[in-house]
Amino acid sequence: MDTKTALLDSAETIARQRGFDGFSYADLSAAVGIRKASIHHHFQTKAILGQAMMERYRISFDDALSEVKRGTNSAADRLRGYVGLYQDALQGGKTICLCVALSSDRNSLDDATLNEISRFHAMSLAWLETLFDDAKSDGSIKSVMDSKLEAAQCLALVEGAQLMAHAQHDVDVFISATELLLARVSA
């Protein structure tokens, strides 16, 4: 496999378990099998690696969202798919969404990476807003209020649920926290 991709893969895996400050070039070196110094050949600084990692994550998450949209018919199903993405990302409580993981260590990130996080949020909010707009039309989600606010609430909820579930290494925490949201569609 391409070394650069392997580095991004390992960095993402560890970052999603331990945060941005939680992985070092030494960790990556061990995981990928090249010397620490050689990593700098692919990513000159950790900041550059961080940005590349977050950018790739945002794009692949965007793809996943498109996939959810393509594979569902109602807004309700789409919401189930969305929450499912976050639940899957938990992997039993051991890992979290990269965006949540990096948000925590915001002080060690450079502006470019922070900007990627903002773009991730904006992308998610726009996707959710469309979802709730559609829900108003197809009536598949109960008592939808302002779509923008529904989107903001929904994103904060899944991110917070992930954070808590990860803190306790228990996916049930996530399930409980999102149950009422999903109850608005499954009744």
Next chain:
Amino acid sequence: MDTKTALLDSAETIARQRGFDGFSYADLSAAVGIRKASIHHHFQTKAILGQAMMERYRISFDDALSEVKRGTNSAADRLRGYVGLYQDALQGGKTICLCVALSSDRNSLDDATLNEISRFHAMSLAWLETLFDDAKSDGSIKSVMDSKLEAAQCLALVEGAQLMAHAQHDVDVFISATELLLARVSA
């Protein structure tokens, strides 16, 4: 002021801005005005300091919750007070709840501190569950479902809203994310 208290104050302030990995004994030394080595006289290890910090935070938050309960008459007012606590803790987006801050760096925490985080969650959930139980009686919050689930959802929401608001250093993100929750009481 008591040096030990000053150390806890500084540690909490920095931890709430930058996380547990985000502050060092050197930082505390500079903030409090004693030498790095002297800090070990008060807190032998950083793990001990972390636990003491989280324990103190949990207790003082418990007090704040009691205060909210004492100062309000309806479940609705209590919920407003609760969300207000989290919004105040943001201080414009610069700091977050210590529990959210430490949850992020869970891998650098020892078991005692993780346990404090669990106790914080349990305490919050119990308090919120009572709140929603009372809301069912006094009818001051719209369409309350299962109280346990409402509590889990509410806690995840405010923690997630804090995380996002902090990531973007913008308190409005918190306000948007919690607006619909508060709309259930202010209508």
Next chain:
DNA sequence: CCATGCCAACCTACTAACAGGTAGGTTTGC
């Protein structure tokens, strides 16, 4: 077809800064 040059990819060996923590001595106030 082979010599030359070139460059990406990797290496060893190092640095300066910083982390948490320790050993052991000094100050200060009851």
Next chain:
DNA sequence: GCAAACCTACCTGTTAGTAGGTTGGCATGG
């Protein structure tokens, strides 16, 4: 005179990052 509180000076390990050399494959020109 004793102990809590603080100090200087140090240690070991880890961090991101750098300097500079080696390797191996590919393209070009004779």
